[in-house]
Every structure is written in structure tokens, then in C-alpha cells.
Amino acid sequence: MTNKIFMILAFAGVPISVIGSLLHWPSTLMFVLYCITIIALASYMGRATESLAIVAGPRIGGLLNATFGNAVELIISIFALKAGLIEVVLASLTGSVLGNLLLVAGLSFFVGGIKFKRQKFNVFDARHNSGLLMFAIIVAFVIPEVFSISMNETKTLSLSVGIAIILIALYLAALFFKLVTHRGVYQPGNEGESHDEEEPEWGKNKALFILAISTIAVAYVSENLVHTFETVAKSFGWTELFIGVIIVAIVGNAAEHASAIIMAYKNKMDIAVEIAVGSTLQVAMFVAPVLVLVSLFFPVSMSLVFSLPELIAMASAVLLMIILSNDGETNWFEGLTLLAAYFIMGIGFYLL
Template sequence: MNKIFLVLVFAGVPLSVIGTLLHWSNIILFGIYCLTIIALAGFMGRATESLAIVAGPRIGGLLNATFGNAVELIISVFALKEGLVGVVLASLTGSVIGNLLLVAGLSFFVGGLKFKRQTYNVFDARHNSGLLMFGVIVAFVIPEVFSMTMDGTKKISFSIGISIILIVLYLAALFFKLVTHRGVYQTTTENEQHAHEEPEWGKGKAITVLAISTVAVAYVSENLVHTFETVGEAFGWTELFIGVVIVAIVGNAAEHASAIIMAYKNKMDIAVEIAVGSTLQVAMFVAPVLVLISLVFAEPMSLVFTLPELISMVTAVLLMIVISNDGESNWFEGATLLAAYLIMGIGFYLL
């Protein structure tokens, strides 16, 4: 797999540049851009995995989620610049349901095929459940309800206020988990599991790969956004489907791959931290930041989703909480999460 990603990067980046300069077909370029971003995301995943071994599962999962979401953040900023607010909101929806149902589902399923019963830190699972309830259900449902009687200006003002609160609480959650209560809820098994590992890359090389990959992703992502309209018309994809499925999967490819690999290696603490931590970061940091960034563009973005998007996110959160709160997983729980994702994916395609 690593060799395939290496070939895709060294072929995809030059082809992306050449194709853009020579104005190749947008459909061809869309395929090249997507494969290149996924390959670059694979390198970002390997780099963050190396850093995770040095820093521990919590910080490693956070790093993986952060750099994985950096790809989507970059794509979304360029989409906002082009006025594609609907695509951005849909991609945020896709990230939430994708991480909770697709990434966690595949992790539980793949890991469960190899190990009959896998465990992870139950205290982290319960802590994250509360944040998921707040970050997705409270912060996204409340704007939907209150905005029914608001005009456009008030919706934006309300979204700005909510965004600031979300960012502050997210930073407080990180401070709680990584500073004031670091190690308080850590299990003995978790400590032993990560005690004798050797990172694939040194800290310097890993950081360098992350930096170069992020710059390359930024370039390719800007060009990817310009192909959405043509591709949507050619394949009959709506703006909603492109955002929820295509942008979300491509933008989150790094943590998708890393979480599944971690689960296969029975490192469920990192796998769950990536899937749930990435969701929390999208809901409580990426989405609010995009609201604030959108203020510099012609069309500001509010945190008001469509009803299908909202119900899908709430359903994904509730299902994940019910399944993960016991601190254990198996392949059938993974299959249940995947089935829910497929049902939602079909629904968004047919809308």
C-alpha cells in the first residue's frame, strides 16, 4: 500500500500541475486530483502515526485528526471562496457521519474480524459522548430551530456567537484531556500496548513530510474545487451528494486509512480517538473556523443545515454513543455502523 501511495504522489502531483496548466478535461482532472489527495493523505497518516508512537495515543490521535481535517479545511476554504456554501455545509455533514459511521464502522469491522473482542478506554468514550452530544446535537440543532424566525443577517450573527463558544469549549476540552487530567483515566493495558513500539520515521522527518504534504494538498485542493460543477453535471451528482460523500471521503482519507490500520493492529485507543476525535474537531473547531473565515468572502456561511443533513448527523451521534459507551467493539457493531452509513449515502444520492 505504501508503494502504491508513493507512485501516486510522484505521478499525481506533476500530472495535477501539467493538467491544470494545459486545461485538461475537468472529469479527468477530478480523478487525478482525488487520487493525489488520497495518496498525500496516506503520507500524512504515516507521519502522524510515527508522531503518535512518540507522543502517545491521545496526542497521536489528535495529530492524525488535525492533519486529516486540515485537508478538508483547505478544500472548504477554496469552496467558500467560490461561493459553494452548500458544498461546505454538506462536506461538514459528510465528515461527521463519515467519521462516526464509515471510519469507526470499518475500524470495528476490520479489527473485529481479526480479534473477537477489542477494548478501548471506556472513560474516554464516555467523555467524548458528552462532547458529541453538545458539539453536534446542541450546537447544530439549536441554530436550526432558532433560525426559523431570523433573517439572513441575524442567522450570521447567531452563527458567529455559537462558533466562538464552540472554539473556546473545544480548546478547554483539549486542555482538560492533555493537561489537567492527562493520564488520570489511562488504563494499564493502554500504557503497556504503546510502550515498546518503534516509529517508522523520526520526529524531524515526520514533521517535514507533514508540512510538504499539506502544501501539496492545498494546491491540488484549490484546483479540485473548480471541477465540482462539471463533474456534478456529467454524473448527475447534486451539490449535496458531492459535499456529503465525495469531498468528505477525499478530505478525510488520512484518518480513514490510519484508523483502520490501527484497529487491525489492535490499537483501538488510537482508532477510536481518530474517529471520534476527528468528529469533535470538525463540529467544534473546523465548522466554527469556516464560519469566521467565510466573513471575508462575498457569501458568509451560517451554521444552518438542511433537515436531511441535520437528522443524519444526530442519528450518527446517537448510534455511536450507544455502541461505544461500553468500551468494547466487535465486527457486528462495525457492520451496524456501516449499514447506517450506506442507508444515508443512498438517501443523499437520490435527493
């Protein structure tokens, strides 16, 4: 039933979006329409990557889901950079970190925990990811903020470019470590039990085709969505910070939001955690650095300098996630704790 609703929304939303943009319908109406269309398209991306996950296994499946989920946000952010909306882009990166670590992981732990009293996942992956989270958020994001106090804009941008290159290199090394040199070394005993029995919804070629088409459609809708931000912000009294942290982050990450929760409900916590934490690492160590480098080709360049509330919120989310996930087990109360932290931060960003 849900799939049929998303199918109708996707197939109706794309042509209506085209018509509305050509006829210059009200920005507020188009903002809502674009968001719904992107979420519907993201559901197809989620289903396609879920099919690929069954074939490829939890690690590669989770990586694919995070990659194509973040592709939506990357596309939105590039068009926002082109429009000079640097604050929205930085806020959306913050929102992705908070959304994945607190909202996605929180909902996954909560929904899965209601059905199963205890859910286990690969504790070695959890500890490996903890170190990367500490490095990516607390080291790589805090350092530019601290050093920028004593630097001019040119030097701050140079520092950000240097950090961006290092982050991308380390992210690629982390993938090589997990998927090549240490593949299977830290494998949990129960991994793969259910993947052999489950049939993918779509075949490999069909899933890849749907991913490609959905990504192209999302790119078109995203470009139009960015142009509505200013008008919508004035209409609802929202700040660019709130739009980036909450609205863009939720819409841009809709695919992995749904997939992680579904996987947790099926007790496939390795995939659910890989999506939530893996997506965060990808945002911090790949998407953000790529945006810094891409911004060099636009009139206004972006430095990796976040506001103090953004930095404290991200660091708090990382520390809370590490504390709750380092034992390799979870339950519904831990999920509720993560959700509570997300809503507290959401209220704060709304009132700023």
C-alpha cells in the same frame, strides 16, 4: 507494496496535476486525478502522524492524526467558500461527521473485530466524548436551524458567529482538560503496552517535514479540485449535496480513514477511537466554526444552518455511536451496524 503504490501516485500525481491544470485538461479527468493525488498525499500524512503517535502516545497521536486529516478538508472547504459553494461546504461537514462516526469507526470495529473477538478501549474517554458529541451536533447544530426560522439572514449569521466562538472556546477547554489538568487520571490499565516496543517508521523531524510538504501539496491540488465540482456534478448527474457529503468528505478525510483502520487491526483501539470520534469533535467544534469565521472575509458568508436531512443524519449517527461505544468494548457486528447506517444514509443523499 501499498506504500510503494501511494508513493508512485503522489510523486506522479502532483506534477501531472500541475500540467493538466495548465493545459486545461477535461474537468472530469482532472477531478479523478486530483482525488487520487489527495488520497496518495493523505497516506503520507497518515504515516507521518502514526510515527508521531508512537512517540507521543495514543491521545496526542490521535489528536495529531485527526488534526492533519482534517487539515485537508479545511483547505478544500476554504477554497469552496471562496468560490461561493456554501452548500458543498455544509454538506462536506455533514459528510465528515457521518464518515468518521459511521464509515471510519465502522470499518475500524469491523476489521479489528474479525481479527479479535473483543476489543477494548478507554471507557472514560468514550463517555467524555459522548457528552461533547451530544453538545456539538445536537445542541450547537440544531439550535441555529430552529432559531433561524424566526430570523432574517443577518441575525442568523450573527447567531452562527456567536455559536462558532463558543464552540472553539469549549474545544480548546476540552483539549486542556484531556491533555493537561486530567492527563493520566482516566488512563486504562493496558495503555502504552505496545508503544514502547514499536519503532516509528520515521523520526520526529522527518515526520514533521513530510507533514508540512504534504499539506502544502494538498492545498494546491485542493484549490484546483474545487473548480471541477460544477462540471463534474453536471456530467454525472450528482447534486452539490452528494458531492459534499460523500465525495469531498471521503477524499478530505482519507488520512484518518486509513490510520484508524490500521490501528484497529493492530488492536490499538484507543488510537482508532480517538481518531474517529476525536476527528468528528474537531470538525464540529473547530473546523466548522473556523469556516464560519473565515467566510466573513468572503463575498458570501456561511451560517451554521444545515438542511433537515443533514441534521437528522448527523443526530442519528451520534446517537448510534454513543449507544455502541459507551461500554468501552466493540466487535465486528457493531462495526457492520455502523457501516449499514452509513450506506443507508448514502443512498438517501444520492437520491435527494
